[in-house]
Amino acid sequence: MTVIPDSVPLGVALPETADSTLLSSLSSLLTRWLPNQRWFAGKGRPLDGLTLAAATELLPCRPGSATPGLLHLLVTAHQGRDTDCYQLLLGVRAVLPPALVPALIGRPETGPLRGCAVYDAVPDPRLTAVLLERLRAPGRLGALRFLREAGTAIGSGLSPRPLNAEQSNSSVVYGDAFILKLFRRVAPGSNPDLELPLALARAGCREVPAPAAWFESAEPPSGGGPLTLGILQPYLTGSSDGWQLALRALADGESFEGPAHALGRATAYVHTALARTLPTDVLAGGELAALAEEMTERLDRATEAVPELDRYRPALRDAFRAVVDMARAGHQVPVQRIHGDLHLGQVLRTGASAGGGSWALIDFEGEPAKSLAERRTPQPVLRDVAGMLRSFDYAAHSRGATAASRAWARANRRAYRAGYEEAAGTELRAQAALLRVFETDKAVYEVLYEARHRPSWLPIPMAAVRRLAGGPG
Structure with missing residues (x-):
């Protein structure tokens, strides 16, 4: 048996022999625990096994120690031919305090942590405080590299607390100053949630919180560039997300058109800054035809899973054919980097009420189900616009289809479009056919998602499908 020696210093990659012994001792525990986490992507499919990509000891993990240890792991989950890499932060204690019992993963029966309580470290403030200290002091620790944006000040002693509202990641707030997003499912290459806000901040865009620090894998386990593991950004104290504000306005019978108009302007400012800062391109000819084919295939797959779609499929296919007609007519569609998953839950409004303050766009990660390469591919800005239009529809119908x-x-869809047009200097009405295409594609995606995950919500996107199948009005 290989035991992690007492002399292992803070922040080191464990020896290879310790790695193999560590994973074998934790494998059965993690295999049971991982599929039950809300951020695990392979739900509903057997987990065939785990391999360890990297292990770093951020705090010494010594059995019997009175102080907690902290392990950082990158593990690869194997499900048939599919593999996904996950970031795990594991706390190690001899005795688990009652408040941390819900985070328990288990007690290994063998290996270097035999008999210790191994648990998810994110709810433990003693351990998440270590991450902030590492971000305050950039440099390499074992298999990890910590970086900090020049000129940023990160205070010490900020009290950490986890947020419980996210699905695909985990977040920790430090005092009321910063929020650290920890990516759970990771892939080689720069994550758009770091790449885009960093580029926007350096370009002077005020509608997106600027990254203060981040950390990544120092040695990518599978090539293809570092894995972005976590990002520290300013915490917008007193802000509310757009979804909650919209629902509150709807419930109170208040107008939301002013905030919707301002949100349209903020979206356009971000799009304009991205186009000015990062490379742009155009889609034409075969690329446009391929886009239409991709959307049609998504519609066909959704119809197989949700037969109620079949009666609308001919009309929806006609919408996608408009893209083919554009290609044949020689049209070109500008593409650029966009948000990729824009909706009311991805925007924050500062100020005491929906009528005051300003909007900030957050969470540039894109749709988690897509590969990192897909999320970094330039897209028409209308994809973001369509996503927000669908979100207004969702907010309204979540209170009943009245x-x-x-x-x-x-009213709010009109206000959002008007604000976008004013700030972007473009007329969306002239792009109505293409906007309908992206809204249709989004509605089809929503139908499949709701059928699989929230069947009671299925009537919301189905109502949009009926509307969109009726024409571009």
Whole structure:
């Protein structure tokens, strides 16, 4: 048996023999625990096994020690031919305090941590405080590299607390100053949630919180560039997300058109800054035809899973054919880097009420189900616009499909488009056919998602499908 020696210093990669012994001792525990985590991507499929990509000891893990240890692991989950790499932060204690019992993963029966309580470290403030200290002092620790944006000040002694509202990642707030997003499912290459806000901040864009520090894998386990593991950004104290503000306005019978108009402007400012800062391109000819084919294939797959779509499929296919017609007519569609998953839950409004303050766009990670390469591919800005239009529809119909809620959605969709047009200097009406294409594609995606995960919400995207199948009005 290989035991991690007492002399292992803070922040080192464990010896290879310790790595193999460590994983074998934890494998059965993690195999049971991982599929039950909300951020695990392979739900519903057997987990065939785990391999260890990297292990770093951020705090010494000594059995019987009175102080907690902290392990950082990158593990690869194997499910048939599919593999996904996950970031795990594991706390190690001899005795687990009652407050941390829900985070328990188990007690290994063998290996270097035999008999210790191994648990998810994110709820443990003693251990998440270590991450902030590492970010305050950039440099390499074992298999990890910590970096900090020049000119940023990160205070010490900020009290950490985890947030519990996210699905695909984990976040820790430090005092009321910073928020650290920890990516759970990771892939080689710069994560758009770091790449885009960093580029926007350096370009002077005020609509996106600027990254203060981040950490990544120092030695990518599978090539292809470092894995972005966590990002520290300013915490917008007193802000509220757009979804909650919209629902509150709807419930109180208040107008949301002013904030919707301002949100359209903020979206356009971000798009303009991205186009000015990062490379742009155009889609034409075969590329446009391929886009239409991709959307049609998604529609066909969704129809197989949700037969209620079949009656609308001919009309929805007609919408996608508009893209083919554009290609044949020689049209070109500008593409650039975009948010990629824009909706009311991805925007924050500062100020005491929906009527005051300003908007900030957050979470540039893109749709988690897509590969990192897909999320970094330039897209038409109308994909973001369509996502926000669908979000207004969702907010309205979540309160019931009434005439009043439909009118609320229409008014806010108009206000958002108007704000976007003013700030972007473009007329969306001239792109109505293409906007309908992206809204249709988004609605089809929503139908499949709701059928699989929230069947009671399926009527919301189905109502949009009926509307969009009726034409571009």
